[in-house]
Amino acid sequence: MKKKIALLLTLSLTTAAFGMTATGCESSSDDAADQATSTEAVSSQEEQTSTIDVSDVKFISDGVITMGCDANYPPFETIAEDGTTPIGFDVDVMTEVANRLGLELNVVNTGWDGIFEGIDVNYDVVCSGVTITEERKESMLFSDSYITNYQTVVVPTGSDLTFESLNDLDGKTIAVQKETTSDLVMSDMKSTKTIDVNIVQNEKVTACFTQLTNGEIDAVVCDSSVADSYVASQGDKYQIAYEDKEEPEVFGIAMGMDNTKLQAAINQALADMEADGWLEETRNYWFGSDAE
Secondary structure (H helix, E strand, C coil): CHHHHHHHHCCCCCCCCCCEEECCCCCCHHHHHHHHHCCHHHHCCCCCCCCCCCCCCCCCECCEEEEEECCCECCCEEECCCCCCEECHHHHHHHHHHHHCCCEEEEEECCCCCHHHHECCCECEECCCCECCCCHHHCCEECCCCEEECEEEEEECCCCCCCCCHHHHCCCEEEEECCCHHHHHHHHHHHCCCCCCEEEEECCHHHHHHHHHCCCCCEEEEEHHHHHHHHHHCCCCEEEEEECCCCCEEECCEECCCCHHHHHHHHHHHHHHHHCCHHHHHHHHHHCCCCC
16 A cells, blocks of 8 residues: 555556546657556556446537546546546546546546536546535535545654544644645534634645745645655655545546436446446555555
């Protein structure tokens, strides 16, 4: 787990996105060769003919499923060494979904703030570490879950702060990525006066960890998979102080409210990927054997 996540964070892995294009980017012959090498988790997958009918599904581009993501959230999505190609767990998942639907994948890298407004306009789906919530379900459809996460508190190594719950963040200054579940959870706790916490909202999760390194905050609150990746990639720099196992979060692929046929097709693809071991193998590759 630690080795593979550390490799991702140093951007030394090549993309596993066969047939994928990144909007606004052109691939050189070297990039194409890199793409052909793929990650271990998906390199053994053979080309297959789709058995899932999507003939009645309307896509932004014919024969292509377009995915929106914020490629600043490793190991779910980040940018490869070429400076343009999105790679990561979510990209691998959507590449395989597209393969099983008989489609190509196009990836649009966009900022998290306002990402859902681009559904059915700039892309067909958003697959970017999106937590399924009741509030979000009021304005978009979700696929079945493909991974589970937990809210996690990260502190500098050697910190004397201890946590038995998120309530122990009372009186602390924390950083979160803006508009993520971590932001919503902590903002709700603050607004309901459950705890008195100073929240610093950043556009990118990377900025949160920079602030932690600089001593500007006491802790970062983020998803467990992201926390694991940063702790693994930075040697003895950070440590996980608390993981809220009592409140699991499930991630899903978001799409437009009227796209029930696409939802059904993606759910079938995900079910097949779970049944034949593809999802488990790929989760293990990016997150380790303790991923769910």
